[in-house]
Structure formats: C-alpha cells, structure tokens
Amino acid sequence: MTKKELSQLYYLNREIVQLQARLSELEDLATSSTQKITGMPFGTGVSDMVGRYATEIADLKALLDLNLKKCFYELNKLNHYIESVEDAQIRMILSLRYINGLSWQQVAFSIGESDEQFPRRKHDKFLKQNENLTKKTN
Structure with a gap:
C-alpha cells in the first residue's frame, strides 16, 4: 500500500467535516430565512430561498452519506492491511x-x-x- 492510499481515510474525514459544516450553515440559513409579508403579490422572478436551501441540503446529505460509506470502506481496507503487517x-x-x-x-x-x-x-x-x-x- 502506498502513502497516498494510506492517507485516503484522513482526507475523507476532513472532507466529511467540511461537508458537515456547510450542511449546518445551510440548515441555519434555511430555518432563519422567512418570507417577508408585504401584502404585495409576488412577481414571476422571485425565487423561494427556503426551497433552494432545501435542495442544496438534500444534495449535501447525499454527498455526505456517500463519503461516510467511502470512509467505512477505507477504514476496513486500512485495518486489514495494518493487521497483515x-x-x-x-x-x-x-x-x-x-x-x-x-x-x-x-x-x-x-x-x-x-x-x-x-x-x-x-x-x-x-x-x-x-x-x-x-x-x-x-
């Protein structure tokens, strides 16, 4: 096993931490953003911020889940290699x-x-x- 292969778990863990931080940030934005009620009708160019955040959150959760699975795979591979030494x-x-x-x-x-x-x-x-x-x- 090469040093690069051995280091994959470390970098996956760092990536997971960054994804979790971004997810937390988006969830905070989604829960803190409320629509302003002005009594005026919405125009066609107005976007739904909460909906957009929800889409980003779902994408990030899927990516996070994938990286966690990769992390378990790498951990298992590392443990097998290390035990063979x-x-x-x-x-x-x-x-x-x-x-x-x-x-x-x-x-x-x-x-x-x-x-x-x-x-x-x-x-x-x-x-x-x-x-x-x-x-x-x-």
Whole structure:
C-alpha cells in the first residue's frame, strides 16, 4: 500500500467535516430565512430561498452519506492491511498515524519516543521496503 492510499481515510474525514459544516450553515440559513409579508403579490422572478436551501441540503446529505460509506470502506481496507503487517511497532505507527490521524509528534509520544523523526523514519523505511517487494513481484 502506498502513502497516498494510506492517507485516503484522513482526507475523507476532513472532507466529511467540511461537508458537515456547510450542511449546518445551510440548515441555519434555511430555518432563519422567512418570507417577508408585504401584502404585495409576488412577481414571476422571485425565487423561494427556503426551497433552494432545501435542495442544496438534500444534495449535501447525499454527498455526505456517500463519503461516510467511502470512509467505512477505507477504514476496513486500512485495518486489514495494518493487521497483515508482521512488525508490531510498525502496526502501531500505521494505526496511530492513519486510523487515529495523529501527528508524527503525537505518534512518537504514543510509542514512547520523544523525537518525531523516529516513527517517521521507520514508517518511510517500511513503505520503501514494501514498494521494492511489490516491484520485484510484478
């Protein structure tokens, strides 16, 4: 598995957070926008703001649902890959970094190291070895 493949869960989670924020914003706009009653009839060029927000909200909810399904798929794929790694420390580094989304410094502290370079180097060395093994078998 490549670094890009390992990082997909992280970016999907960030995208989901952004979609949820936009959804919340639209829902607030939809509930706070009320039509002004002026006693005058509406013209043909007037749009229904609540209706437009409702359409955007429905689209965002569908996109959010799709991304959540992708997220579960990526999480499952990552868990299977990480469990297949023989080295327990590498498994822990990969899990902390890609499943928990920790920074390299947080990963280092979690595995009992103070230097963030330690887990990063082990990670990079492991991925390079796997890449070389994959190239040899193909």
